[in-house]
Amino acid sequence: MNTPYAIGIDLGGTHLRAALIEHGKGFLKQAQTDTEADGGPARVLDRMADLVRQVLRAVPGGDVAGLGVGAPGAIDWKRATVSYPPNFPGWTEVDVRGALQKRLDRPGLPVVVENDANVAALGSAFYGVGRPYDSFLMATLGTGVGGAIIYRDRIFRGTTGGAGEFGHMSIDHEGPMARSGIAGAIEGYLGQHFLSQHARYRLLSRETILHERAGDDLEHLTPKMLFEAAEDGDEAAREVWAWAGHKLGCALGSAINLLDIRTVVVGGGVAAAGDYLLEPAREAMRRSVVAGLQEGLCLEREPLGNDVALLGAAQLAFQPDPGDAAGPGETAPTQRVEAASSSHAPS
Amino acid sequence: MNTPYAIGIDLGGTHLRAALIEHGKGFLKQAQTDTEADGGPARVLDRMADLVRQVLRAVPGGDVAGLGVGAPGAIDWKRATVSYPPNFPGWTEVDVRGALQKRLDRPGLPVVVENDANVAALGSAFYGVGRPYDSFLMATLGTGVGGAIIYRDRIFRGTTGGAGEFGHMSIDHEGPMARSGIAGAIEGYLGQHFLSQHARYRLLSRETILHERAGDDLEHLTPKMLFEAAEDGDEAAREVWAWAGHKLGCALGSAINLLDIRTVVVGGGVAAAGDYLLEPAREAMRRSVVAGLQEGLCLEREPLGNDVALLGAAQLAFQPDPGDAAGPGETAPTQRVEAASSSHAPS
Numbered sequence: 001m002n003t004p005y006a007i008g009i010d011l012g013g014t015h016l017r018a019a020l021i022e023h024g025k026g027f028l029k030q031a032q033t034d035t036e037a038d039g040g041p042a043r044v045l046d047r048m049a050d051l052v053r054q055v056l057r058a059v060p061g062g063d064v065a066g067l068g069v070g071a072p073g074a075i076d077w078k079r080a081t082v083s084y085p086p087n088f089p090g091w092t093e094v095d096v097r098g099a100l101q102k103r104l105d106r107p108g109l110p111v112v113v114e115n116d117a118n119v120a121a122l123g124s125a126f127y128g129v130g131r132p133y134d135s136f137l138m139a140t141l142g143t144g145v146g147g148a149i150i151y152r153d154r155i156f157r158g159t160t161g162g163a164g165e166f167g168h169m170s171i172d173h174e175g176p177m178a179r180s181g182i183a184g185a186i187e188g189y190l191g192q193h194f195l196s197q198h199a200r201y202r203l204l205s206r207e208t209i210l211h212e213r214a215g216d217d218l219e220h221l222t223p224k225m226l227f228e229a230a231e232d233g234d235e236a237a238r239e240v241w242a243w244a245g246h247k248l249g250c251a252l253g254s255a256i257n258l259l260d261i262r263t264v265v266v267g268g269g270v271a272a273a274g275d276y277l278l279e280p281a282r283e284a285m286r287r288s289v290v291a292g293l294q295e296g297l298c299l300e301r302e303p304l305g306n307d308v309a310l311l312g313a314a315q316l317a318f319q320p321d322p323g324d325a326a327g328p329g330e331t332a333p334t335q336r337v338e339a340a341s342s343s344h345a346p347s
Numbered sequence: 348m349n350t351p352y353a354i355g356i357d358l359g360g361t362h363l364r365a366a367l368i369e370h371g372k373g374f375l376k377q378a379q380t381d382t383e384a385d386g387g388p389a390r391v392l393d394r395m396a397d398l399v400r401q402v403l404r405a406v407p408g409g410d411v412a413g414l415g416v417g418a419p420g421a422i423d424w425k426r427a428t429v430s431y432p433p434n435f436p437g438w439t440e441v442d443v444r445g446a447l448q449k450r451l452d453r454p455g456l457p458v459v460v461e462n463d464a465n466v467a468a469l470g471s472a473f474y475g476v477g478r479p480y481d482s483f484l485m486a487t488l489g490t491g492v493g494g495a496i497i498y499r500d501r502i503f504r505g506t507t508g509g510a511g512e513f514g515h516m517s518i519d520h521e522g523p524m525a526r527s528g529i530a531g532a533i534e535g536y537l538g539q540h541f542l543s544q545h546a547r548y549r550l551l552s553r554e555t556i557l558h559e560r561a562g563d564d565l566e567h568l569t570p571k572m573l574f575e576a577a578e579d580g581d582e583a584a585r586e587v588w589a590w591a592g593h594k595l596g597c598a599l600g601s602a603i604n605l606l607d608i609r610t611v612v613v614g615g616g617v618a619a620a621g622d623y624l625l626e627p628a629r630e631a632m633r634r635s636v637v638a639g640l641q642e643g644l645c646l647e648r649e650p651l652g653n654d655v656a657l658l659g660a661a662q663l664a665f666q667p668d669p670g671d672a673a674g675p676g677e678t679a680p681t682q683r684v685e686a687a688s689s690s691h692a693p694s
Contacts, residue, residue, distance in 0.1 A: 074639060135505070135506065147605075149605075151503075156498075157607070158482075158606050158607020158608055159482065159607050159608060159609055159640075159643070160607060160640075161607070162607040162639055162640050163605065163606055163607035163608075164605065164607075165604045165605065165607070165637055165640070166604075166605060168601075168604035168636075168637040169601040169604055169605055170518065170597060170600070170601050170635060171517065171519070171520040172518070172519050172520060172521070172531075173518040173519060173593075173594070173597035173598075173631075173635070174519070180637050180638070181634070181638075182600070182604075182634070182635055182636075182637065183597075183635075184519075246520075247520070250517060250520035250530075251520075253517070253529070254515075254516040254517050254601060255605055257512045257513075257515035257516055257529075258494075258496075258510065258511065258512065258513060258516055258602055258605060258606070259505050259510055259605070260504070260505025260506050260507060260508070260509040260510035260511075260512070261505055261506060261510075262506055284520075287528070287529070288517060288520070288529055288530075289515075289529075290512055290515040290527050290529065291527070291528075292421060292509055292512075293506075293507075293509050293512070296506070
């Protein structure tokens with residue numbers, strides 16, 4: 001690495017973001033635009049290249065180590081392709097590396113693409129709350145429930161980079177179906193839509209401030225409202241979070257028993273509920289983990305929010321081997337940067 | 348490695364076994380004795396050293412690469428100690444390496460100790476049904492339900508070597524307690540004792556040949572009887588296996604979603620039920636795995652039985668780094684031997 005700068009890109013269904021990152025320090029410049037996914041892949045890639053040009057202007061000396069892209073869908077890491085990302089019409093298999101090199105007129109520019117959940121976990125590992133831990137499970141609670149595994153400072157990818165699909169783990173093999181068709185999958189309780197529905201049914205006949213805030217029939221209830229009500233002292237809302245935290249902790253316990261990885265980092269919008277959710281989750285997690293693996297159990301919230309996606313994406317470019325745990329031909333582990341993101345804190 | 352011979356030792360609660368293994372070929376000599384665990388650690392180690400001497404006599408040229416030991420309890424891999432193995436009175440933390448070196452009067456002899464479940468999986472990976480797969484989850488169905496993870500030809504150990512504790516994964520967070528105190532843990536359905544109890548209650552009022560074989564009240568029912576009844580065409584017994592297979596498949600599905608490792612190898616005595624158990628497990632597993640991870644799913648039975656424990660233990664000695672996936676200071680992956688165990692098949 002002859003330059004301490006790289007660009008991280010977050011390809012979201014709604015927003016497209018790019019940032020210039022200084023290695024071990026953090027954000028130097030950010031830019032954001034609408035993805036306009038309906039315009040098809042060429043349009044999205046044009047917009048992505050525009051964003052990169054914007055942040056490139058801020059590079060001292062003009063040289064970057066490369067681009068890292070976090071993307072939904074199936075990723076072929078070697079070929080840097082993205083296939084069938086959900087909600088991206090017209091994307092079959094898209095060569096993101098080639099497309100960006102061409103649009104930026106930089107044929108040799110290193111471009112690394114990785115699954116967005118893995119990228120976020122890498123960001124947490126190098127810049128976020130995951131920094132002190134060499135291994136952790138990241139659980140991302142948003143529209144869906146996703147996740148990733150960092151094992152000894154590297155992404156644990158599994159067969160095709162799909163490892164860490166925590167949201168599809170089941171806590172009740174005869175439970176309600178999640179969108180995936182998997183009975184009792186944790187996403188079917190904690191995914192944003194499911195959480196709102198479960199909360200609504202649990203609260204309809206309860207005394208709660210949410211009857212004033214979420215419509216007569218609680219039909220407009222959101223996790224954000226649930227959090228605000230809990231903050232305002234609403235007991236019924238707090239009970240819903242405790243219910244959700246219990247489910248979360250049970251699923252995490254199963255994961256920990258399988259992995260013997262004892263740190264969990266929780267990210268995503270729903271994690272903003274903080275200890276209303278996480279304290280019951282910690283309690284249930286402890287009870288779901290076998291005696292021999294109790295030492296050092298911990299569950300933390302990632303406070304950097306979506307910024308871990310950009311930081312992790314840039315990290316990919318600093319670490320051109322994506323850090324696959326035990327991958328063939330792996331390089332020596334990149335030194336973990338301890339001073340991360342202090343002087344250039346995320347905006 | 349200047350000699351193709353190593354000794355594998357299996358420290359079981361009832362039996363103590365040792366074998367001389369030729370690298371990539373298999374068994375040259377085996378010996379077995381009672382563990383006599385009640386005699387305390389010194390007595391067990393004496394007996395272990397005796398066994399080693401017996402098989403050492405068969406070494407052509409007299410030189411071995413080392414000893415590998417598969418043991419229950421908590422293992423400190425670096426110090427080669429075994430702590431608090433269940434059903435071993437008097438074992439606090441025992442230095443197995445030092446004890447064997449001293450008793451055999453070979454101070455420099457390499458001795459590697461590893462968790463018995465991990466050792467069995469390594470045996471399957473190098474000599475058994477796991478051979479064609481670079482990554483798999485091994486689930487061992489015996490008195491308890493155990494497991495281990497092989498990731499890219501190496502043991503995935505997790506923080507302390509406890510990874511792969513498949514038996515403690517829960518399929519129902521409000522289900523019956525397993526011995527571990529974990530609600531709905533798969534061991535609480537498939538552990539030998541639990542399986543017999545569940546089967547008994549499911550069969551008490553059913554028409555089945557087992558009423559003749561397992562006592563008036565089915566109080567002597569064992570998995571072996573259940574298997575034999577299924578073989579004899581007993582429909583009720585087959586339904587019990589289908590019930591158990593369904594539970595197994597649901598738990599495996601959760602594990603696969605988390606690991607993106609798509610091969611499962613099932614071992615242990617209960618796995619002898621074969622497709623009565625495994626076919627329903629395959630079906631449930633498929634339904635419990637998310638769409639994107641379906642390709643290449645497979646579930647196989649390990650036909651080598653307990654021999655994988657001895658083969659895997661010897662493999663540890665051939666591969667002095669225990670093969671920890673992504674471990675610091677790891678060596679290059681040992682070449683997988685394709686011709687394994689054909690000319691010297693296990694007895």
